[in-house]
Amino acid sequence: MSDHRDTEAEDAAADAEATYPEVVKENKRLEQYYNTLTNLPEEEQAEFWAALRRELPNSFRFCGSKGHALAVKRLLQTRYIPEITRITHDGVTVNPPTAVPWYPDSLAWSMTTPKNVIRKFPPSRAFQKFLVSETSVGNISRQEVVSMIPPLLMDVKPGMTVLDLCAAPGSKAAQLLEMIHRGEEARIRQVIQSFSGDEVKTEDAQEEEAARLEADASDDGRATGMLIANDADYKRSHMLIHQLKRLSSPNMIVTNHDATMYPSLRIPNPENPSKPNYLKFDRILADVPCSGDGTLRKNVNLWKDWTPGNALGLHLTQVRILVRALQMLKPGGRVVYSTCSMNPVENESVVAAAIERCGGPEKIEIVDCSDQLPLLKRKPGMRKWQIMDKSARLWSSWEEVQEYVKSTDDGVIPGRLVESMFPPAAGSDCADLPLERCMRVYAHQQDTGGFFITALHKKAEFKAKPEENRKQPVQNAKANGKANAAKRPLEEEDDKEEAGVKKLRLSEEPPKDEATNAEVPAELTTEVEVEPKPEAVETPANDEAAPSEPTPAPSGPEATDSTAATPAPATDNNTTTTPAQQPPSPKRKPEGPYEEPFKYLPADHPVIQNVAEFYKISPRFPSDRYMVRNALGEPAKAIYYTSALVRDILVLNEGRGVKFVHGGVKMYVKQDAPSADVCRWRIQSEGMPILHGYVGPERVVVLTKKSTLKHLLVEMFPKIAGDDWKRMDEIGERVRDLALGCCVLRVEPEAGDEDFSEHMALPLWKSFQSLNLMLPKEDRSAMLLRIYNDTTPLINMGIQRDNKKAEGAEDKEKDAEMKDAAPPADTDAAAAAAAEVQGDAEASADVEVADAPAPEVVEAEAAGAATAGEEPTA
Numbered sequence: 001m002s003d004h005r006d007t008e009a010e011d012a013a014a015d016a017e018a019t020y021p022e023v024v025k026e027n028k029r030l031e032q033y034y035n036t037l038t039n040l041p042e043e044e045q046a047e048f049w050a051a052l053r054r055e056l057p058n059s060f061r062f063c064g065s066k067g068h069a070l071a072v073k074r075l076l077q078t079r080y081i082p083e084i085t086r087i088t089h090d091g092v093t094v095n096p097p098t099a100v101p102w103y104p105d106s107l108a109w110s111m112t113t114p115k116n117v118i119r120k121f122p123p124s125r126a127f128q129k130f131l132v133s134e135t136s137v138g139n140i141s142r143q144e145v146v147s148m149i150p151p152l153l154m155d156v157k158p159g160m161t162v163l164d165l166c167a168a169p170g171s172k173a174a175q176l177l178e179m180i181h182r183g184e185e186a187r188i189r190q191v192i193q194s195f196s197g198d199e200v201k202t203e204d205a206q207e208e209e210a211a212r213l214e215a216d217a218s219d220d221g222r223a224t225g226m227l228i229a230n231d232a233d234y235k236r237s238h239m240l241i242h243q244l245k246r247l248s249s250p251n252m253i254v255t256n257h258d259a260t261m262y263p264s265l266r267i268p269n270p271e272n273p274s275k276p277n278y279l280k281f282d283r284i285l286a287d288v289p290c291s292g293d294g295t296l297r298k299n300v301n302l303w304k305d306w307t308p309g310n311a312l313g314l315h316l317t318q319v320r321i322l323v324r325a326l327q328m329l330k331p332g333g334r335v336v337y338s339t340c341s342m343n344p345v346e347n348e349s350v351v352a353a354a355i356e357r358c359g360g361p362e363k364i365e366i367v368d369c370s371d372q373l374p375l376l377k378r379k380p381g382m383r384k385w386q387i388m389d390k391s392a393r394l395w396s397s398w399e400e401v402q403e404y405v406k407s408t409d410d411g412v413i414p415g416r417l418v419e420s421m422f423p424p425a426a427g428s429d430c431a432d433l434p435l436e437r438c439m440r441v442y443a444h445q446q447d448t449g450g451f452f453i454t455a456l457h458k459k460a461e462f463k464a465k466p467e468e469n470r471k472q473p474v475q476n477a478k479a480n481g482k483a484n485a486a487k488r489p490l491e492e493e494d495d496k497e498e499a500g501v502k503k504l505r506l507s508e509e510p511p512k513d514e515a516t517n518a519e520v521p522a523e524l525t526t527e528v529e530v531e532p533k534p535e536a537v538e539t540p541a542n543d544e545a546a547p548s549e550p551t552p553a554p555s556g557p558e559a560t561d562s563t564a565a566t567p568a569p570a571t572d573n574n575t576t577t578t579p580a581q582q583p584p585s586p587k588r589k590p591e592g593p594y595e596e597p598f599k600y601l602p603a604d605h606p607v608i609q610n611v612a613e614f615y616k617i618s619p620r621f622p623s624d625r626y627m628v629r630n631a632l633g634e635p636a637k638a639i640y641y642t643s644a645l646v647r648d649i650l651v652l653n654e655g656r657g658v659k660f661v662h663g664g665v666k667m668y669v670k671q672d673a674p675s676a677d678v679c680r681w682r683i684q685s686e687g688m689p690i691l692h693g694y695v696g697p698e699r700v701v702v703l704t705k706k707s708t709l710k711h712l713l714v715e716m717f718p719k720i721a722g723d724d725w726k727r728m729d730e731i732g733e734r735v736r737d738l739a740l741g742c743c744v745l746r747v748e749p750e751a752g753d754e755d756f757s758e759h760m761a762l763p764l765w766k767s768f769q770s771l772n773l774m775l776p777k778e779d780r781s782a783m784l785l786r787i788y789n790d791t792t793p794l795i796n797m798g799i800q801r802d803n804k805k806a807e808g809a810e811d812k813e814k815d816a817e818m819k820d821a822a823p824p825a826d827t828d829a830a831a832a833a834a835a836e837v838q839g840d841a842e843a844s845a846d847v848e849v850a851d852a853p854a855p856e857v858v859e860a861e862a863a864g865a866a867t868a869g870e871e872p873t874a
């Protein structure tokens with residue numbers, strides 16, 4: 001799109017914005033609540049409210065492997081910032097983006113430049129283009145600054161197993177996945193050099209610990225850790241896939257479960273293969289659904305929608321999620337609990353209640369993180385707080401509530417209050433919990449949103465106590481004897497829920513946590529253990545609206561009140577801000593389509609052998625981790641690759657009702673070939689980083705010159721027939737002599753140009769007539785901008801010759817891009833057009849085998865992509 005059109009579109013959007021009435025940023029109860037309740041000194045309160053009323057700065061993070069992220073960041077610093085700082089607007093110099101001081105390696109940035117300034121000046125428009133382009137290819141993640149904190153406190157190391165329980169849309173999960181892969185490229189390089197007899201270069205190893213082979217050595221340097229990213233909402237779990245797929249990780253699984261009942265997962269037991277072990281995690285993130293009042297700066301509707309009931313309705317679910325997280329953790333492991341709320345009822349009280357249920361400070365310790373991220377300004381957690389009920393009355397203790405109930409006639413506990421919302425009682429196990437170790441980040445401290453983060457260390461296994469809240473209805477004298485008179489609405493729902501759980505159990509024996517064989521509270525029973533089919537597992541929904549007052553019948557213990565049932569829009573796919581996300585109702589039927597099973601191929605499968613032979617893949621590359629997604633278990637369109645642990649989990653838990661929705665990196669895609677000698681399986685670009693080091697020299701083309709790469713990027717089908725190969729510069733002879741089919745284009749830049757210094761491996765297809773770098777169009781354009789600062793349109797000879805066909809191809813491309821599950825859209829769609837006009841038989845065949853996913857997958861992926869696409873702009 002041209003500069004002009006960009007600007008026009010943005011102007012139109014700005015005009016549209018201008019017609020909406022401004023939300024009045026005032027809410028008396030909210031202000032009363034936080035002025036009375038938080039530990040903010042009085043002299044900071046004015047600053048705090050002023051910050052909440054200001055627009056939130058835009059922020060973003062460079063992502064992917066560290067080397068790559070640093071390379072992209074360098075462009076911001078050397079190409080864009082110097083230009084932006086030259087701009088003056090109304091006589092004042094424009095502020096360029098600045099690095100977030102506490103984020104490691106300065107990979108996170110924030111900027112306050114107003115939109116109208118960005119639109120007005122070419123240097124900032126160019127920067128905007130760069131941001132959009134790099135975001136589209138996954139090198140930049142727009143993420144709220146405070147949302148980046150929780151993963152940094154998890155202390156994730158390569159080799160660890162990590163669970164993100166409430167992960168969608170996935171910005172934190174992406175950070176966690178990067179941590180699991182940290183140093184991997186350098187480690188693999190060392191291993192490959194060592195077995196090829198080359199001298200092992202040590203500069204990576206000196207650079208950081210994770211790059212040393214010892215950091216994760218057991219699989220020839222490949223990452224052995226794993227991330228499971230989960231979300232209870234089916235559609236949002238697909239947003240997760242969209243976000244995480246860009247990292248091309250074979251070490252990641254996406255699941256779709258209610259975190260309060262997350263199933264125990266089987267893993268192999270080498271000592272006794274017939275008796276499986278159960279997976280316990282090294283690290284778990286519980287970034288739970290919350291009222292989101294820390295996001296007032298972004299979700300301005302919260303100013304009018306905030307009520308104290310929003311938070312009260314979420315407290316029990318938050319406790320249950322945290323208890324389940326602590327159960328699934330290894331002793332010695334760490335759970336990070338976080339919310340984008342400032343309300344103690346969702347924060348300190350949840351932490352204290354969960355610790356209490358998990359055996360107290362003997363078993364669970366609050367980690368002192370005061371020496372972590374020293375440049376991050378924060379306030380300590382609170383040890384004392386009051387609770388505001390739905391009618392805005394403030395309560396200091398549970399005793400006070402009980403007294404009130406006893407002394408009034410109606411016997412009804414003031415709206416939604418339960419004991420665990422209050423600070424731990426004096427004399428209880430948890431009375432002296434060092435809750436000040438929790439972290440509170442307020443908006444005015446560093447011009448951010450508000451956030452709460454706590455790291456918990458599991459000292460030893462425990463048997464979780466049942467939920468006290470449901471067992472102790474407070475009754476006044478009159479109500480005594482009438483069993484349900486003083487029941488909170490929530491309890492009634494709990495009972496219903498419990499009944500539902502019981503129905504699913506095979507026997508009346510107390511439920512056990514399979515991993516520890518310990519009894520677990522009813523609400524933590526892993527229903528899937530008794531469910532024969534994935535479809536039968538009740539899938540949570542997050543959109544169930546609770547009936548409005550005065551009928552106090554929320555849809556479940558998690559339900560928020562009627563106002564919270566209209567959550568402020570979840571407009572940021574990169575933040576945790578999903579205010580009042582409604583947790584699932586167990587009554588709901590499963591959402592979403594049937595998921596194709598994951599079937600692993602035997603290492604001696606003819607297709608695997610054919611691929612290994614054609615690409616001369618080293619026997620050091622594992623051949624027992626290839627998988628397809630269809631019930632027959634035969635390669636049809638695509639072959640995926642996973643790590644060994646992901647394979648073991650997908651295989652051992654098949655048929656147990658675990659809702660796996662994604663796993664594996666697409667490694668090969670089926671392709672019609674011009675002759676029997678040519679392998680029908682081309683390497684997919686996302687599998688390239690994993691595989692290329694093991695491909696034999698017969699199928700590798702090495703490129704060192706910047707100009708040659710530009711030629712391949714700009715021209716989509718450069719001709720090589722006849723004497724045309726000579727136009728391909730340094731690689732001309734090599735490609736002339738190369739046998740037809742797919743190969744690895746290994747880019748090893750010659751020294752001396754910082755913009756062209758990154759090593760890459762890309763799939764290149766050689767046909768009779770032409771070459772084709774098999775990359776999606778947006779990747780080509782992003783590379784052209786990044787390496788050459790060039791925005792020239794791509795050249796497609798076929799399309800130039802036949803505009804009509806090209807238009808059709810463009811439409812197909814757009815469709816394919818939306819689907820995301822399809823192979824490089826550009827390659828196949830444009831190849832179709834080109835092939836038709838060029839008579840390029842094998843390229844046209846390429847289209848015939850276009851990997852159209854099953855319709856339901858397409859829809860779901862498209863939904864994910866579309867939803868994610870609506871989300872934040874810089």
Ligand SMILES: C[S@@+](CC[C@H](N)C(=O)[O-])C[C@H]1O[C@@H](n2cnc3c(N)ncnc32)[C@H](O)[C@@H]1O
Pocket residue numbers: 147165166167168169170171172173230231232233236257258259260287288289290317540542573574575576577578581582583584
């Ligand atoms: C605050 S958002 C998470 C943001 C995410 N961690 C990120 O950084 O992008 C909370 C998420 O929890 C999900 N959720 C709500 N109730 C849940 C439950 N009981 N179990 C699992 N996920 C739940 C919501 O669908 C929502 O996506």
